[in-house]
Amino acid sequence: MAVLPMTIPSRLDELMPDIPGSVFNSAFRLACERLDGFVGALSVELAAELGLGTGEVPPVESLADQRGWKNEGALSLRWLLETLELYGEAERRGDGWRLRGGTPPASSAQLRAEGEFALPATRPAYEVFTLSANALPGILKGQLRGEDALFGPAAMGLWFDYFSNANPHYAPNNQVTALAVERAVGPGARVLEVGGGGGSAALALLDALAKEHKTPSNYVFTELQPAFLRRGVRAIQQVLPGGCDLRSFRYDIDVDPAAQGVEAGQFDAVFGVNTLHLAREVIGTLQRLRALLRPGGVLVVGELLRPTPTAAVHLELPFTLLTTYCQAPLEEGIRVRPGFMSVSGWRRALEAAGFTKISILPAEIERCSEIYPGFYCGAITARA
Ligand SMILES: C[S@@+](CC[C@H](N)C(=O)[O-])C[C@H]1O[C@@H](n2cnc3c(N)ncnc32)[C@H](O)[C@@H]1O
DSSP, X not given: OOOOSOOOOGGGGGGOTTSOTTTTOHHHXXXXXXXXXXXXXXXXXXXXXXXXXXXXXXXXXXXXXXXXXXXXXHHHHHHHHHHHHHTTSEEEETTEEEEXXXXXXXXXXXXXXXXXXXXXXXXXXXHHHHHHHHHHHHHHTTSOOHHHHHHSGGGHHHHHHXXXXXXXXXXXXXXXXXXXXXXXXXXXXXXXXXXXXXSHHHHHHHHHHHHTTOOOSEEEEEESSHHHHHHHHHHHHHHOOTTOEEEEEEXXXXXXXXXXXXXXXXXXXXXXXXXXXXXXXXXXXXXXXXXXXXXXXXXXXXXXXXXXXXXXXXXXXXXXXXXXXXXXXOBTTTBSSSSSOBHHHHHHHHHHTTOEEEEEESTTHHHHHHHOTTOOEEEEEEEO
């Protein structure tokens, strides 16, 4: 099933009449096509570095056992084999795999240099991937923790650059979610953001609301990590419209809001971008957020959406290195594999949490990912 890399079909645009053409624009396409090629080459190189070479490879658990590799790298190994399959470099054999052991037409270093030259703003995506691939052998040997490799002091700036509206790979997540929230609220809305990170989703939402003259009355910006929280608040303060009251505090989506001083029923909209899949217990977290909404208020879940409940996500490597991502418990029919969830998983979870009127932007996201399997970006809206 070799599908990547590919030229993104132009009919992708026709499948998204509900999203302005400026969101999935030519920079996004070019950025994706270039990064896809790089990820393919990097995967082949990584397999060779790990001594996987050519021929039969047993299932991930047996492979890790044979090599004495640590469990912490198991999800990344699964990512590697599934990604090689997506690029036609591996095929499934029973529970195991057969690797082709091909040589990429160009090295990942060359493809990175060309990609960054064509679109300098994509540098953070290449750097995050390179950092992750370099860390994996050490993580498998138990010499390194993913969190330390990716979130050490030297890497913090990189993450602010990655989760940024200047990054063509990340900006559409924020823009699509901002559109969904903006369309669901009127002027004077009281908005809560969870997992706001360095503030890029907040900036996108405030921009979308300003364009439609829908100044919110309250913006409550929350985040788990104090360093991100401080950075996010500073960014928001620069663009906060007059008449909008800003509050910010540390907030954990896994914990009862009342225990964190947040009163029930006070928001018109609650949203998060690429945060809610990290919930320890998806339905419980959604129920707690629903309780914070006024009746009829809206939750918007901006997420990287897996094309099917078990489909591979070729951009997943960095996240597979993190224990919080790997260890979030599975929930039947909802989170059937660790990490990012599918549209159907979110729909079930939202229904189970008592939400109604569930819709997705772009509405045809599943058809989008059928014609371009690297298309993962969507926002799900649900009413309390
Ligand atoms: C992918 S980042 C989101 C980036 C952010 N939305 C932005 O626009 O820049 C995920 C965020 O979720 C936060 N997070 C992780 N676990 C969390 C939890 N239990 N409660 C709240 N936030 C959490 C992380 O600290 C991180 O900032």
